[in-house]
Amino acid sequence: MSIIGLHHAQITIPKGAEAQGRHFYCEVLGLPEIAKPESLQGRGGFWLQVGDRQVHVGTEDGVDRKASKAHLAYQVTDITEWQEKLQAQGIKMLTSVPIPGYRRFEARDPFGNRIEFIQAE
Known part of the structure; x- marks a missing residue:
């Protein structure tokens, strides 16, 4: 008996904010939306x-997302280009603690969720 991998991670956005969430995650970040099972729609x-993983974006009110250090780290191929793209969208960059062997930066999505972009050097 063992854990063999990670199937998905979940973040939350406020109830009713799906259109804004889709704009950010699907259009700005370019992540494809996949169908939810009918039982969860x-x-x-x-x-x-x-x-090869999934991110489930759920809805939840009453959460101060800016108070949390919880985050997803997106592995990218051109970190400079990502930083420039997000800054052009008005997204503020946050200070990150250096990790040897990686270039990285952090930001917050429109709902306050912390997001990290990371690239091996």
Whole structure:
């Protein structure tokens, strides 16, 4: 008996903010939306494909997302280009602690979720 991998991670956005969430995650970040099972479609939110993993974007009110260090780290191929793209969208860059062997930066999505972009050197 063992854990063999990670199937998905979930983040949350405010209830009713799916259109804004899809704009950011699908249009700005370019992540493809995948269909949720019919049994879960009435619960709000949406699912994304990120490489061979999924990110489930659920809905939840009453959460101070800016108070959390929880985050997803997106592995990218051109970190400078990503930083420039997000800054052009008005997204503020956050200070990151250096990690040897990687270039990285952090930001917050429109809902306050912390996001990290990371590239091996």
